[in-house]
Amino acid sequence: MSLLDVFRPDVRAMHAYVVQDAAGYIKLDAMENPFTLPPDLQVKLGERLGPVAMNRYPGVRVNDLHAALRAYAHVPADHGLVLGNGSDELISLLSVACAQPGAVALAPLPGFVMYEAFAKQSGMQFVGVPLTPDFELDGPAMLAAIRAHKPALTYIAYPNNPTANLWDDAVIEQIIDAVGANGQGLVIIDEAYQPFASKSYLDRLTKHPHVLLMRTLSKFGLAGIRLGYMMGRKDLIEQVEKVRPPYNISVLNVEAALFALEHADEFARQAELIKAERARLLSALADMPGAKAYPSQANMILVRVNDAAATFNALKARGILIKNVAGLHGLLANCIRLTVGKPSENDALIAALTELLREPLNSNPA
Template identity: 65%
Template sequence: MIASLEKLIAARIRQDVQGMHAYAVQDSRGMVKLDAMENPHRLPAPLQKELGERLAAVALNRYPGERIEDLRTALARHAQLPDGCALMLGNGSDELIALLALACDVPGATILAPQPGFVMYAMSAQLQGLRFVGVDLTPDFELDGKAMLEAIALHQPAIVYLAYPNNPTANLWDDATIEKIVRAAPGLVVIDEAYQPFSSRSYLDRLAQHEHVLLMRTLSKFGLAGVRIGYMMGRAELIAQVDKVRPPYNVSVLNAEAALFALEHEDVFAAQAADLKRERERLQEALKDMGLKAWPSDANMILVRVPDPARSFEGLKARKVLVKNVSRMHPLLAGCLRLTVGTAEENTQLLAALRSTL
């Protein structure tokens, strides 16, 4: 039985897929979870009760319908969608990235992005059978404008991804360099603003100036990582083309209702984001006092270089604090850990545990 299954896999599953590794999620049970850039704050108890009542009344026996349109309208209002632009929904940003690869899968197509960056840009290209070209950032994690423009001229990419701010480095890049890349790109440019609630700048006010630019956001960092709502904005004609490859009913009625409820209480989530930004500054100062190199952050994470990342990672884990060891993801990340900004109590526990590993 096992031998026949092995033959089936060898014959019928793509060779490149057989050689891939699935996206890894660390076991976080019993841990202070600071590895995935989630908002650590939960809804206040009264709102939990109110949301539960709302979800209990949802018609689970029906396919998603008009309520999805209500969510699209609410997100357009929340994001201040520019005139002439439209918005499409995804089951998280991951699905939108996959749909873009599917929509742009023309012969010889290439996807290009700076590296180190979000792993799903490269993975979506690989899964769709497209070529991926990564362009290294500078040693201080800035865009290498010259290298990016040369790569664009050489490879003529169908999609250029620019995370704003970037994951895992957490920094915003130079706007003038971004504009040069946008003007040089022959295909789509996707500005990924996953961490917009914590950022000091947005590309939104420039979106309508460029026909080929798409702006992608998510409610995951807003505070709804478990709800899986991503959305993408751009010129209505362009969004309409990408939307053709979206599966029907890709957003559930429960997810839509939870997102609508959250948007009705966006002041609660804005206060949570403000708290996390204050905690981010406290962590930055504490890491500096430890003599560690921590890069500026416009997200809810901090990239820090430690003397021995494996020892610090395991030491933190032994003390029930889970972070992300990114030191082997890319040569530029050597020695680095990525720390999610948690609650005040969680951050105090993180700092105490980190000191003990040094």
């Protein structure tokens, strides 16, 4: 008997999430907004944060953030809104709240890894349904899995990570209807990449009472402050609210998020620049014989190359950090994921990849 036996066997078998040391690198690995605040706004933010009462637990100021987010995101007036320390925390809270014996969470794969991680941590079963080889939803497979497993939670990332695409709306509606027909499940539309996407599910949210819409300020430009939000039918959101730690959004997060929303035009300007840079990167990648870039509606681009590990290492040796996603799923064989950076960072990335990806792409991705 060891003290470690106190911990669940599945926890002992897990690996902790490792954050790479990116110091000194051009950091294009985590879908962050590459831009900081302009200097004048940095000074103003400092003035705002200085007097914040850090000696007190977060209080009713969070209500102002609720109101600001409701206005910013056009949350329907009769819908509930819950805040998380990043949308990661909301996924965790949902899993905790729904983890009844035998409860299932379902998501297409490859997808955002935390759906599975938090489902399993909370004791739910996880069912992954493979996308098609070109990363579209496999409608028949999704519908069959929904009928067979009757998931409590079905996640649809819109756009998806790491494939960066928006899936077919008609298939998404079929999935929502199938979950609705089971009469016992929620569909979570995860719009983490909404600032860079041409469409949102928001307009259709009120059509389906069992759909929750989740967003985050991370990709907007505030990954460091950790703020996610989820909206949906009031009585459903209230259940998540019950398992939320009472002070999960710090006084500094609240004030910084309020400040950012007051300057949403600056973040919108940054998103436009990122979208223009995404188009420039895609067009450069199209000219590289050894690259197949997939369409993107996010601030990342999925690219198939001949040797993902070698490309990752060669970029790292040139001071550029990206993500090698080849190991995440069989469909991602030899795929790398590039986050769209600042123009100068993208120049460096394009120059390096142009040199590295000269050999034509093998027809066999593995």
